[in-house]
Amino acid sequence: MLEVKTAAIIGGGVIGGGWSARLLENGIDVRVYDPAPDAQAKLEAVLANAEQAFAALSKIRSTKRGSVSWHQTAAAAAGGADLIIESVPERPDVKRAVYAEIETAAAADAIITSSTSGIMPTELQTEMKHPERLMVAHPFNPVYLLPLVELVAGEKTDAKYIEWGKRFFTGIGMHPLHCRVEIEGFLSDRLQEALWLLHDKVATAEEIDAAIAYGPGLRWAQMGTMQTFHLAGGEGGMRAMLAMFGPCLKWPWTKLMDVPELSDEFVDEVGEQCEQQAGDLTPRDLERVRDSNLIAILQALKGNNWGAGKTLARYERQLFEAANDA
């Protein structure tokens, strides 16, 4: 299927700029449309940051670099592109208007992806002439460093484009994840939670962030919810955890949601999946890998005098002074 030599970037903000950087690094030319008066200066700032990042990240780099061209309309940018990446504001009406314009100029076999973090692709493709070629490819900021990209098909999306997406995004150093069911974006939920905490004066912005970056966030860099809880159960893994923690889940703890019933069958399914995921590693083995990762992350953060790395540095100073006093 489609080889991408040229991509159109519709919307050159933080996400469109990040996409541009990753594509250019992979030798793909980008055709940018963004109506903001300072769009070009902003994109250049993102590209400069990305260039530094690539140089620091790896000694092995692609030999070919793409080039940037600017265009006056979305249609002009989309014409001649193999892949058209839309990263305009998160409003269905704005996005639909952009697709209508793109479709006047796009090549018949061009693929259109939306970077939306929460709008369902089925809702986005309703008015399109060729809805089968639209899918969501949701990246994470900064797009040039974070590998995850979530691929979501709408009801009218041709399944072959998901398969194409898996190959293409893997090829540019990403980790495509096919979300087989259209669900609303969790990204926005996270923000909503944080905004409520601040709104209700439960915590300040700094406290909300500390509650993540000094604890669970250090785990999430390497393990998701399931593996984290697989290790919360000790040697018995997730099954032991559900047995221990399970009764809690039945309480009216939270206004936020219902809780699945922890039937024997469901516990079995969860346990089975967590064990499969772990492969040959027992929970104790996984603990050692996790600790080794945490140590490397803490030391890396200490090197940058940042976040939990500052706590480690402070503790070392404290021990050093105590030893001197003794």
Next chain:
Amino acid sequence: MLEVKTAAIIGGGVIGGGWSARLLENGIDVRVYDPAPDAQAKLEAVLANAEQAFAALSKIRSTKRGSVSWHQTAAAAAGGADLIIESVPERPDVKRAVYAEIETAAAADAIITSSTSGIMPTELQTEMKHPERLMVAHPFNPVYLLPLVELVAGEKTDAKYIEWGKRFFTGIGMHPLHCRVEIEGFLSDRLQEALWLLHDKVATAEEIDAAIAYGPGLRWAQMGTMQTFHLAGGEGGMRAMLAMFGPCLKWPWTKLMDVPELSDEFVDEVGEQCEQQAGDLTPRDLERVRDSNLIAILQALKGNNWGAGKTLARYERQLFEAANDA
């Protein structure tokens, strides 16, 4: 106030074991009670992992090491302890029974903390003789490496213990965070979300985890929700982000929760707090710090052939082979 030479560990599982490791490393003796037949072997396995972790984490270590003693009842362990840390299963009835037993033997000025991740301290202290000395000190697994500990007072908790807790936990290398309002634990919410996804066959355990560890999790190791969104707005920071993203928040996107109204006043408050948190650093400066942290984390994970580090390794191999073919 209270200096801690001896701590009681009531419940020696994953969390109690992690507490033990951190306390021993700081020269504090621990008195353990855990009725499980294999409790001692499990605790020793945790201590062995922690010992390896401490040795790898830092060349600067405390010169004094605490010792472990085992006891037949919670009362026996609690007697003679300056600090009593309860980490028994997450059931209020079980915890209350443990406190009743502890109070028969605890010294008058001993402090009692619960490691609960979600039960409100007010609910825990209802039947205590001296409820003023109970508070929640909620750590994160592995307790010996992750610095965060959330301190929560119940209605009857004496405020001076929170102040004591801030000093004490800082002294043992942690980052205490005072949660000024009692709210239900988010930890459990995260698990509930994941369980629903698996239950409804939206995603497998492995996919749920990839959706965290290959993208947002890499950011959360160093930045929380607020700072992340402060950087999603480009040069305009959180204010620009709310202007761009705001309309979404008003949609009926999610069954999960209401959304605070994005009034001018509230947007101002959020923007102000995010700018304060950033101090002298502009969003562009913060981007460079974030990228530097991400690079260090990705390289650390690559060194362990784990998670997003595997994606980086695979990409480098791919580039290397392409260069060889050319």
